[in-house]
Every structure is written in structure tokens, then in C-alpha cells.
Amino acid sequence: GNSVTQMEGPVTLSEEAFLTINCTYTATGYPSLFWYVQYPGEGLQLLLKATKADDKGSNKGFEATYRKETTSFHLEKGSVQVSDSAVYFCALTNDYKLSFGAGTTVTVRA
Amino acid sequence: ETGVTQSPTHLIKTRGQQVTLRCSSQSGHNTVSWYQQALGQGPQFIFQYYREEENGRGNFPPRFSGLQFPNYSSELNVNALELDDSALYLCASSLPPVRTGGRGEQYFGPGTRLTVT
Numbered sequence: 001g002n003s004v005t006q007m008e009g010p011v012t013l014s015e016e017a018f019l020t021i022n023c024t025y026t027a028t029g030y031p032s033l034f035w036y037v038q039y040p041g042e043g044l045q046l047l048l049k050a051t052k053a054d055d056k057g058s059n060k061g062f063e064a065t066y067r068k069e070t071t072s073f074h075l076e077k078g079s080v081q082v083s084d085s086a087v088y089f090c091a092l093t094n095d096y097k098l099s100f101g102a103g104t105t106v107t108v109r110a
Numbered sequence: 111e112t113g114v115t116q117s118p119t120h121l122i123k124t125r126g127q128q129v130t131l132r133c134s135s136q137s138g139h140n141t142v143s144w145y146q147q148a149l150g151q152g153p154q155f156i157f158q159y160y161r162e163e164e165n166g167r168g169n170f171p172p173r174f175s176g177l178q179f180p181n182y183s184s185e186l187n188v189n190a191l192e193l194d195d196s197a198l199y200l201c202a203s204s205l206p207p208v209r210t211g212g213r214g215e216q217y218f219g220p221g222t223r224l225t226v227t
Contacts, residue, residue, distance in 0.1 A: 011180055021111075032213040044153070044218040045158075052214060087153055096166050096207045097143065098216055100152030 003028045004088045005100035013080055021075040021104045023064075023090035031094035033057075033066055038087045038103070039075050045069040047075075048086070082106045112137050114203050114219035122225045123191050131186040131222045133201030141165070141206050142184040143216060144176060147198040159184055160206055182225045188224075 007022040025031065030070035032051045036044040050066035050073065057064050062077045073090060085108045090101040123129050135142050143161045145153035155168035158169075159178035170223045173189040188195055202216035 030213075032215070034215060036218075043116075043220040044202075045216055046217065049215055073192075091152075093213055093216075096158055097155040097168065098153070098157070098202075102152050103150075 002031065002092060002094065002099040004090050004092055004099055004101040006088075008102075010105040010107060013106070015082060015108055015110050016079045017108075019075070019077045019080045019084070019106065021088055021090075021106070023073045023075065023101060025071050025073065025090070025092050027071075027092055027094055027099075029094050030068075031092040033064070033076050034091045034098070035062070035064055035073070036089045036091055036092075036100075038089065040086075044089065045064050046102050080106075082108050084108050114201055114217055116199075116219040118222060119220070120223045120225075122227065125191055125193060125226055127191050128171070128187065128189045129191060129224060131188075131199050131201075131224070133184045133186070133203075133219060135182045135201075135203030136217050138209065139205060139217070140182045141204045142178055143202045143204070144184070144186045145200040145202065146170075147200055147221070149190050149197070153200055156186070161163050164177035165207065191226045193226050198223050199219060 003026045014018045037047045037049040048059040050057040053068035087103045119205045143158040144156040147153040157167040158165040162178045177185045202218045204216040
């Protein structure tokens with residue numbers, strides 16, 4: 001079956017620091033890959049996506065590249081802000097349902 | 111464009127009771143999926159509805175059931191509530207699987223926080 005493993009948190013950073021959250025996956029075929037973000041007390045928001053190998057998804061300064069050879073989809077941002085404090089989920093789908101990682105809590109300090 | 115909406119926001123029930131949660135899909139989306147998110151964990155897929163029929167189901171017992179209506183809105187029903195059912199229940203809408211090959215993104219509502227005492 002499908003599975004997603006992402007870096008355990010929590011991660012605490014200072015404003016303007018570089019953020020990386022590792023994500024690796026196991027799936028048959030060619031899944032679509034996603035990063036979702038969940039702010040306190042809210043549902044999940046789609047942050048970015050990639051649907052085929054070597055695609056780069058990007059949004060709000062965040063980027064992730066679909067690496068089929070390493071089955072990875074690591075999330076990066078060059079300069080984080082306090083407003084980026086949230087829980088980040090890596091997810092995939094190739095059969096109508098989303099499979100999620102456990103989430104990584106990121107706290108950015110001013 | 112209207113996003114995914116869910117009601118109620120919060121709910122407290124007693125063990126053994128039944129509960130119904132409601133979801134309205136984003137405009138233009140006719141597929142609805144439900145997920146359970148326990149505290150500190152990632153969401154777990156419960157089931158998906160397309161054209162008013164269940165299109166797939168995760169590893170949840172039959173006391174979790176659902177409906178989809180002609181206007182694409184959906185309900186999640188849980189019977190004989192257990193303490194472990196306490197969680198955030200998320201509804202997500204998407205384009206139909208036949209158009210995305212089952213690989214399309216899903217858009218989530220704010221969730222319903224269910225507490226079972």
C-alpha cells in the first residue's frame with residue numbers, strides 16, 4: 001500500500017532562516033505528490049503539488065521537487081516568517097484517496 | 111467561488127450515541143471525501159462519494175457511513191460512538207476521479223471537532 005514518511009518535529013527556527021522538511025514515500029505507479037499546511041484550529045490548505053517526476057511545485061516561497069529516483073518530495077523555503085508557523089503534511093495519491101504523513105510542526109520565532 | 115464548508119464546528123457527544131456531520135463541496139466539485147484526524151496525527155481516509163455512491167473506503171468499521179446528495183453535499187454518520195472516535199473530521203471536495211485518474215488534489219473544509227465523553 002501507499003505510505004508517506006516525513007521528518008519528525010517539532011522544528012523551531014528564527015525568522016529568515018532556511019527551512020527543509022524531508023518527505024519520502026512508497027507507492028505503486030506514478031502518484032501525485034502534495035504538501036498541505038494546517039494552521040492552528042483550521043483545516044488543511046493545499047500548499048503545492050507535483051504530478052510527475054522532476055516537476056517542481058511552488059507557492060508562497062515554498063518549493064518541492066518530485067524525485068522519483070529517491071522517492072522524495074522535500075519541502076524548502078529560503079526565508080521563513082513568523083506567519084509560516086503551522087503543521088505541514090506531505091501527502092500522495094494514485095487511487096483517489098490521499099495518504100498523509102504524520103505532520104511536522106514548525107514554529108518560527110521573531 | 112465558494113470553498114468547502116462543514117457543520118457543526120464543534121460537537122460533544124456521549125459514548126454510544128450517534129452523530130451526523132455535514133459538508134458542502136466547493137463549487138464545480140462533485141466528489142467528496144471524508145477523513146479522520148486524531149490529535150497529533152495525519153488525516154486517515156474514511157470514504158469517498160461520487161455520483162451519490164461510495165467510490166472507495168478506508169479501514170473504518172461499518173458504523174461509519176455516509177451519504178451524498180444530488181447537490182453534491184454529503185453527510186458522515188457515526189453510530190455507537192466510542193471514546194476513540196474523538197477527532198477532527200475533515201471533508202474534502204475534488205474533481206471526479208474519472209477526470210483526474212484518481213491523482214487530483216483535494217480541497218479541505220475547516221473540519222468538525224468531535225469530542226466523545
